[in-house]
Amino acid sequence: MFNTGISKVSVGAGEIQHQIDTIAFNLYGINDKDRKAIEEAFCDRPAPINAPPTAPLSLTADLLSYTLGTIFGRWDVRYATGEREPPELPDPFAPLPACSPGMLQGEDGLPLDPHEIPPDYPLAVDPDGILVDDEGHPDDIIARIRDVLALIWGDRADAIEKEACEILGVKSLRDYFRKPSAGGFWDDHVKRYSKSRRKAPIYWLLQSAKKNYGIWIYYPRMDGDTLYKALRYAKDKLAMEERRLEDLRKEREQSGTGGAAVKKLEKEIDGQEAFISELHDFVEKLERAANLNLIPEHDDGVVLTIAPLRELVPWNEPKNYWDELIEGKYEWSSIGKQLAEKGLIKRS
Structure with missing residues (x-):
């Protein structure tokens, strides 16, 4: 996949594919408007002008999405390392399998539970479906992504990471995963998992107000305990930073x-106080959502399940759907019924 000089190679391949597509569309008399609709329907994300799926930007985003999926146990990394041969293409008329090709699955062909990962599997799969944006933490998202890059590329992993950042136009992978707007992972992921009216991102970003701390949740593994587990991560982080502030103040006194x-120490204290205030706000908002004690029902869909996290997710949809839930619009849903039982639905 990636190697030094991928930019030039993939751009060339992309241009050739773009020319082939143009010839085909012209032969069938398909106009630009219809072409755009077709490309958006069959690509992972809306294709920017002159940026086909084989362009470096698309390939790099695909790579990082894949690495995150392997950490959560969605994809089988052994296909990327060469330990396993790619699965054969199924018969076009065969019934659709339960899992997409390349997914980590058991002998029964179903997604493999993270607690049932074979002992010789080359990558540690995150068992609770929670990662944090917290440098130095064992479950730090960037450290875990680097584990995957090292597993696939060995001593070339650093060069791959550097090239990926250059292609994405970011200073570091942390900047890419921390940035919720255009050009960041979250924005790409939402577009990637949105088609027409269906909006279903599976990697959820819960982020503090100034984006200095975040928690990533893997939606397919979400259960009634997930938010409380995430809250424990956040509270532990807050306690650690409060201890650090106390140490700084003692150092200042001496x-x-x-x-x-x-002066440098006082500036550091000011910054630490601001960070702790940000973390307090994050913990309070997450605690409010957790204390609703809602049991996720995946049949409700992503937008309803993520709605209680509207204060933390950098996306407008959760708030929109929360407002509609409170108005009683989705009374058929599991979450709507739970909110009604708690007396949170507005009655006209």
């Missing part, structure tokens, strides 16, 4: 009355 070192 540092005299002036000088550059003291």
